[in-house]
Amino acid sequence: MPPSSQRHGADIAFLHTAAIHIDTFDALGAEIAPELKLTHVVREDLLAAAEKAGHATPGLVLKTREALLALADGGASTVVCTCSTLGAVAEAANAEAAVPILRIDRPMADLAVLLGHRIGIAACVPATVPNTEALIAESARAVARDFELETFLFDDIWTAFREGRLDDYYQGIAARIADIARRVDVLVLAQASMAPAAALCHNLPIPVLSSPRIGFEAAARLANQVKTMRRNAR
Numbered sequence: 001m002p003p004s005s006q007r008h009g010a011d012i013a014f015l016h017t018a019a020i021h022i023d024t025f026d027a028l029g030a031e032i033a034p035e036l037k038l039t040h041v042v043r044e045d046l047l048a049a050a051e052k053a054g055h056a057t058p059g060l061v062l063k064t065r066e067a068l069l070a071l072a073d074g075g076a077s078t079v080v081c082t083c084s085t086l087g088a089v090a091e092a093a094n095a096e097a098a099v100p101i102l103r104i105d106r107p108m109a110d111l112a113v114l115l116g117h118r119i120g121i122a123a124c125v126p127a128t129v130p131n132t133e134a135l136i137a138e139s140a141r142a143v144a145r146d147f148e149l150e151t152f153l154f155d156d157i158w159t160a161f162r163e164g165r166l167d168d169y170y171q172g173i174a175a176r177i178a179d180i181a182r183r184v185d186v187l188v189l190a191q192a193s194m195a196p197a198a199a200l201c202h203n204l205p206i207p208v209l210s211s212p213r214i215g216f217e218a219a220a221r222l223a224n225q226v227k228t229m230r231r232n233a234r
Contacts, residue, residue, distance in 0.1 A: 003095050004109040009037070009075035009076070009077050010074075010077075010226065011019070011038065011040075012037075012080060012223050013039045013071040013076035013080070013142045014038065014081075015043065015064075015069070015071060015080070015081045015090075016041070016200035017046050017083040017086070018044060018047070019044070020166075020191070020193060021042075022042070023210055023214065024195070026038060026040075026135065027214060029216070029220075032220060033216075036223055036224075039071075039076070041067065041071060043064075044086075045063075047083055047085060047086075050084070053127075054112075054126065055087065056088070060089075060233060061137050065092070065096075068090055069093055072099050072205075076099060077101070077222070077223040078099060079097065079103055080101075080102050080215065080216075081101070081102070082139075082192050083104075083192075084128050084131060084132055084190050084192065085105070085191070086131075086190060087105055088134070089129055091103055100222045102218065102222065103135075104212065104216075104219075106173055106192070107186065107210040107214045108214045109135045109136050109138070109208050110143075111214060112136060113136065113139045113140040114143070115186040116184065116185025116186035116206070117145075117146065117147055117148060118147075118185040118209075119136055119149050119186055119187075119188065120138065120149075120150050120151070120152060120184035120187040120191050122152045122176070122188070123151070123194075124154045124155060124157050124173070124212060125155070126155055126227045128152060129153060130191070132151075132188065132190040133151065136188070143194075150183060151177065152180055154172065154176050157169060157173060157176070168199055169193075170194075171197075173197035174200035177201050177208060181201075184206060186206055186208075186209065187207070187208045187209065189208065189209065192212050194210060195211070195213075220224045
C-alpha cells in the first residue's frame, strides 16, 4: 500500500496504522517543536493483518521492518512507530538503522512504572495487550521496580473507531476508565488512538497516561540530538 503522505528529509518520520494520527502529531509538532519538519506514512494494512492473525506474524514483522527502515534511509533524523501492536518490531529495527527508531509508547511505559505500583493497561485491540504488558515489564526491570499489572480490554468499543464514530469511541473509553480508576495507581492507555478519551475524564484519583504527547516529546529530543550531531560532523 503506498504511503498517504511522505516528504523526504524530515526531522521526524512517523509510521502510522491509522490516518487519524496525522492530525494528532502535526498538532503536537506545531505546539511542542515547530522547528522540526514532520512526515507521515500510513499503513492500515499492517494493523489489519495483526488483528486478523491476533499477533505479529513473521510476514508482518518483515513488512513493518521494511517500512521503518525505508523511512530511516529517507533522511529522517528520527523514525517513530505509533502503533503499539507493532512497537516491539520497531525497537528491533532500531538496531539496524543509522538513526533512532522509537516506539511511541516506550516513554509512556517508562513514566508509568515511576508513578505507581499497581499499573493498569486499557486497550481496545486484543493484539496490543501482550505487547503492552511486555513493555511495562521491561520498563520496570530497567529501573528495578516491583509492580502489579491489571489489564482491561475494551474490545467492544473498537467497532466505533473502525466505523469512524470517534465521539462514541472516546466517550465509551472514558466511561470505562471512570469505572476502573480506583483499582490501580496509574492507568496506561495502550493505543495512541485512545488519547482523546483522557481529556473526557474528570476528577479521577489517578494519572491516566497516553502515548502521543509523551512519545512526541521524546522523539523531538532525539531528532534534535541527531540534527546537532550531523551539523557538528560537517
